[in-house]
Amino acid sequence: MIQSLINPQHKCTMLSRFFYITQKNKHLTAVKYRNQTVSYGLLNQWVGKIASYLSLNGVKPGDFVAVELTHSAELIASLLAVQALGAAYVPLDKKAPIERNQLILEDVKPVFIIGDKDNFHQKDYPFCDIYHCIQQMDISQSVSDSSQLTGVAYVIYTSGTTGKPKGVLITHNNLSALFEVTESFYQFNSRDVIMLYHSYAFDFSVWEIWSAIAYGGTLLIPDDETRIEPEKLSQLIKNENVTVLNQTPTAFSINAPKLMDFNRSELALRFIIFGGERLNFQALKSWEKKFGLDSPLLINMYGITETTVHATLHVVKKNDLDKLESIIGKVLPSFNYILRKLQDSPSSNDSGELLLSGRQVTKGYLNSDNTSSGKFIEIENNNLSRVYYCSGDIVKCNDNGELIYQGRIDQQVKVNGYRIETGEIESIMAQLDGIEDVCVIALRSEMLGDYLLCCFSSSIESDVTLIERFKILAKDKLPVYMRPLKYKRLDRIPRTVNGKIDKSTIIHSLELAYVS
Structure with missing residues (x-):
């Protein structure tokens, strides 16, 4: 078991918040998966066992540990254990092509891989069989929380322009900044049930995981069959009283019709949060007609892996539903932003590429010269120099100070x-x-x-x-x-x-x- 005496009101890592919650609420349900219910106390024991095993095998702060598991409570314990040692986890999506995962391993060179021995194919790296570790490992060795705000928390690989995936280095400070500026709005709490809908190799999952376990809530993990079956998924959302649901607009268009089969009183949803792609507001009219827009609130959040999941927030209002434009809202308080003017564009003069600076902007790419990539640039404003991430997204600002998403620079074509x-x-x-x-x-x-x-x-x-x-x-x-x-x-x-x-x-x- 790992303990933390840090008061979560002070600046600390999200992991430290989890350990603080665990000490005060061991009995609360941390993770539910199929018929398995794992309390905060039991999850913390698993974290301690995995961390002890990795520590005994030489994993130390600053190392990279790859994780190749299906969604489960054991997966969550593995991610936390790696971070508890001051190391960073690198997700390997089991559904991704083997060649892509191989490219990731060659780039990150992990000191260890956590997986399932019955479904493991990477023989060239030291390996931890998660299920054997949890069942057999003695936790008599004391392990303390070694996570630091300046340390790398995880590495998410995104598509590279060369065809080779790029590893984005996200620090604990980046992650803490995201929740510090959003928690007063969302009021995440121990009564929340939040679904892990997205792959843990997709950064939307980071938001889903921590909005539950850093606040004493329950992380609900659907099995693969339920996740892709709208009828089964909607029934699970109803039966388990899910309060926060995160969706790409495409996924919501598939799942919403079955959710609308229920009456409002049958659903516990507080928020439905959109992200990952452009939201067509007109597609929400049927939902608004059935449920209105007050409960649950529909939230559109724009973000990029390089700026730690979310960068803007907009509460969907009824008059938005008649607009063709996609409002992504106001930039979160942790950011400064600039709209860089575009050349040779038919768009109006107030459009530009969104450049973002602030605590949520990440360290950049692993094994890359970030200054020469053109994605992270230094700009001086009012005698203050800041590093900005160049998003490649075209936006404009409306009269309310909200940003309107117009598309990608790389989606602009010349015809x-x-x-x-x-x-x-x-x-x-x-x-x-x-x-x-x-x-x-x-x-x-x-x-x-x-x-x-x-x-x-x-x-x-x-x-x-x-x-x-x-x-x-x-x-x-x-x-x-x-x-x-x-x-x-x-x-x-x-x-x-x-x-x-x-x-x-x-x-x-x-x-x-x-x-x-």
């Missing part, structure tokens, strides 16, 4: 001399009834030259009817140079493990030539 933001077209095309998903891609062919292709999935059978409606909508809403020339129905729009549209897969499957 016949016009620079176009495909996300703007997608948000308009998504308004059509019966459209489940949509994406717009710039392509090139010898016969047609440069043109735009609109791919969509739909519950409506007639392609002809849909395409005619698309064309009418485009004519009403878009200038000629932004109107798709071709339309293509797909059974589904492919997405990455993080829920983002996978345009490269579409292009490859249709054997088309992309326009940069």
Whole structure:
């Protein structure tokens, strides 16, 4: 067992908060998974056993420890144990391609891997069998909480422009800053039941985990089958009285219809928090008609791994639902921001690339010269020099001081001399009834030259009817140079493990030539 005498009101790591809560509330439920209920006291015992084993095998502060497990209470204990030693955990998604995980291991060079011996394939690294460790390890060896605000807490790998994943180094200070500026709004507490919906290799999971276990709440882990079955998932949310649900807009569009089968009184939800991709506010109209917007509150949060999960917050209001624009809200108090003007852009003059500075901006990338990458730059303002992260996201500011998300710089394409933001077209095309998903891609062919292709999935059978409606909508809403020339129905729009549209897969499957 690991103890901490730190008062959580003082600046400390989120892990120290967990240990403080554990001492005062050992009996509370920390994690629920299938038929397994793990109290804070038992979870802390597991953390102590794993930390003792790793410590005896030489793991020390500053080391990297890879974790390759399915979602479970044992997974949570493993992540905490690594951090308790002052080391950083590196998640390996078991559903990711083996080649990607191999690239991560080659880059991070972990001193240890925590996994399950029955489903483990990485033979070149020292290995801890989590289940054997928890069952057999004696915790007579004393282990103290060695986490420090300046230390790296975890490393999340994101897609790199070269095709090689990049490891983002997130410190305990980054993580603490996120919760220090959001906890007064969300009021996380011991009555909360928060679902771990996202892969622990996706940084949305970090928010889900700590908003539960740093405040005495319960982290509810659905099994894989339940997670992908909207009917089973919604039933679990109801039966377990889930209070906070985090969703990408795409996931919510799939799960919301089954949740709307219940009456408001049957759900305990306080918040539904959106993140990970652009939110189409008009898609929330049916939810608002059924439940209103007061309980649960719907929150749109924009963020990037490099700025520690979330950077803005916006409470969805009824008048937002008639807007085409995607409001991401006001920047969290831990940040300073700049809008860097764009060159050669058809967007209005008040648009720019969002640059962020502050306590939540991470240390950068592992094994990378961050100053030469162009993503982390030093800017002097009012005789004060700050490091800013260049997000690559285009935003503008409205009259209320809120930021409006307009798309990615790397989603801007040049078609016949016009620079176009495909996300703007997608948000308009998504308004059509019966459209489940949509994406717009710039392509090139010898016969047609440069043109735009609109791919969509739909519950409506007639392609002809849909395409005619698309064309009418485009004519009403878009200038000629932004109107798709071709339309293509797909059974589904492919997405990455993080829920983002996978345009490269579409292009490859249709054997088309992309326009940069």
